[in-house]
Amino acid sequence: MPNNSRRFLLIAAVSLALATALGAFGTHALTPRLSADRLKSFETAVMYQFFHSLGLFGIALLLREAASKLLQNAAWVLIVGMVIFSGSIYLLTFGAPRAVIMLAPVGGSLLMLAWILVAVAIARHR
Template sequence: MNGRWILATGGGLVALATILGAFGAHALQARLAPDRLAIYETAVRYQFYHALGLLAIGLLARTMTETPWLRASAALVTVGIVLFSGSIYALSFGAPRGLGVVTPLGGMALIAGWIVFLVALLRA
């Protein structure tokens, strides 16, 4: 992933989080139990946080020397968003609880992505 694709991915994920947040606030409030709606909102919130961070990674990749560390960071954060928020979205809609094992894998990918980002900054 180069800087342009990192920015595009981050922008797309922010847009999707905006859509999903609005959907949750307007369409799901009457359809999901309060505990499931809270779970859904957690997925939206984490998607927003990390997608905004992905935009920061993309901006740095465009302004400083793009490195394999920045690309790896972006890839890990992207995978983390998909696994972490994606599994939480699915669980909020009643997916089998066994899918819950995916959530911490996504969390670990997010943490690893931000650690790799730190390494990229320290090596720059």
């Protein structure tokens, strides 16, 4: 298995495990402690982490078939986007200053960019 593919599969698996743990934590520990709005934000962060971690898994599998620098870049952009998007919401949930939420659109933009890079890589592949 190509090294980058393996690295991204590992990151995706760890991120999925973390999202599972955070989802359970949110359901069991945060529900009685957070307002409905904050809990919904937390759940959104977990959902985005799940979906994009699965997407990262898919990119890693594509890299096994086609060693593409564009796909590798898409994977890294996706990882950074997940950390910034979901991470800023997690931080806000746990009491970070409200200004942290200004990072979420940056993370969301990186997530969109990552998927555009994947589309371009697929379109270019022969």
